[in-house]
Amino acid sequence: MLQFIGTKNYKNLSLLPPVELNNLNIFIGSNGSGKSNYISCLKFLRDCLTTIPDESRGVTSFEDAVSKLGADRILDNSVKSPARVNFEYCFSQNLSPGEPCDDKFSTMLTLTLFVDRKKNKVIISREFLFGGQNLNEMDPGPSPFYYYKFHDIEIGKGAASVFDNPRQNSIIHLKPLDNIPTNSLGLTTLPKLLEYSKYSPESTPAYKRRRDLVDFISQWQFYNANNMDLNQIRTSEPKIGGSDIYLSTSGDNLALVLENLIQQDIDFEDSINQAMKSILPKTRRIRPIRSGRLSLTVEWYFEDIKEPFYLSDMSDGTVRMLCWATILHSPVLPSLLVIDEPELGLHVSWMRILAEWIKQASRKTQIIVTTHSPDLLDHFTDCLENVYCFYSEDQTHFTMKTLSKEMLSPSLEEGWELGDLYRVGDPNVGGWPW
Incomplete structure (x- = not known):
């Protein structure tokens, strides 16, 4: 399951510290509040791994994906160029839908892009893949296990963890790798890097973890009404x-x-x-x-x-x-299903049915739904902990918060439903531009 994503200096979205996701995730917020940018971060990662490189133009899948994301426009307008844009993708290895992620082993992909607007340049300046527990906490406890570190000390160089004896999963050392490209994600280039090294895939833990992640991310499906x-x-x-x-x-x-x-x-x-x-x-x-x-x-x-x-x-x-x-x-x-504004063009009486379909599907996979419909939100009143509001404290940068029954209990006890509170702009719910 996708546990969370974090961003820094990416457009108007500030997701540090990040907010953890559930199997069912309902996103609300005004237009321009960052919901689409959040989803674009997910599309970007999938496209980096699934787009077929255009060899005739010399364009890699990463370059094509970053172009779709916005090229050098991905840099926050309030940040002077050149600068770095950071992305964090955390994946829980808890495979049972509905179980909590706390204290479960997770894998984190951290990606730093160097953006220079004057040169219209976007390259990968750092990429780490590591695992551990409670990776969303400020103090994760024991040091995480690093599958690889690319462009860490020097651009184009890095290291991957390697077993001394893969059959016995013996002592692991970080071994150097060279000629790491800055225009392709390490998750895509790792097999070729190992092919030209003296390390076999069997002795490199990152090889299998990379394959599992690519299989998982490649299944993501995105729909917009x-x-x-x-x-x-x-x-x-x-x-x-x-x-x-x-x-x-x-x-x-x-x-x-x-x-x-x-x-x-x-x-x-x-x-x-x-x-x-x-x-x-x-x-x-x-x-x-x-x-x-x-x-x-x-x-x-x-x-x-x-x-x-x-x-x-x-x-x-x-x-x-x-x-x-x-x-x-x-x-x-799919392993992740993202749906933008499914309420478009539907009769109000069908909102209850659509909400129930979404809830049923979320018991089998992870779902993200964005909506502006109070009529659809009414039918998620029973799962407020799955509703995330995108909001801004300075009207420039946006982040997200989760709702809760405790926060809305006085209104709920009076018979209000979530859509009612959203419709009138209740400040505890948010989602309005003012």
Whole structure:
């Protein structure tokens, strides 16, 4: 599980000390309060590890990812260039959803970028991967175990922990590595660095830990309701045979994802049909079918109506709910699911249903949801400890805080719900621009 992220000198977001996440995380805050910047930090890390380098232009996956993040504009405007931007990513190795992270072994990736606006330059100036307990505390106790330290004393040089005898996990020493690039993340270059060294992967603890982290981060999926293209979803007829199990950001592969998940899990078709019955009770069956010889489309059957409806016949909100149901009821949920403003275009009566889908999915994986909807927030009143407010004390730099029942108990006892308090700008909840 992603335990927390921390930032320093990154745009308007100040996350030191960082705030720990849960399996379910609901982000609220005014426009421009840092929610999107937080999510961009996560996309940046995933893109560094998953983007295919453009060798024809000589662009690495890191360079492509930092360009998407904002290039030299990632530096806080109040900080004079050149300067350093710091990121911390902490991962709990507690694998059971719902269990607390306290005193569990965690792994931390710390990344420092050197940013020079005059030269339009962004390079990696330091990267550490280490593990230990209570890494979010000021005094973590015993010294952490370092998998590697790159660019620590000198740019381009570093060291990795190596076993004297890997079969017995004997004494570990930090051994030097050279020619470490400053335009690629160490998590991606480590295998090649070891290939050209005298250290075998079996003797290097970082090798397996790096593989586990890359596998975990590569699964992260990001959705924004504003990016869902309803016209493409309605008209696209994806080709049979694709292996898609996650909905694309636009949603255009919906029919193919439904087809693959139904083939993969015998209970998924019933699950998706029950989900749609909760919003349209007369729904009888939804199914992907062949459209021509090599394509797929979606049929929607209702009680007492023989002929099927198609997505082109359904309202915008109904199509959106089918997309959220496909994402949240999937039997193969990603390791982290991030959803921006899922309430867009939905009827208020469906907010309770959507909130319940989100809660159910968070029992199986980690979820981050951003929202501006009081109607959706009403249905998270029972889990205030999972709601995070982005706020600013100086109207320039933003951080985040968690809500609690104790903080809001007088209002809750009077019958107020979380959305009510958000709607009227209760200062204990926050999330307003003033």
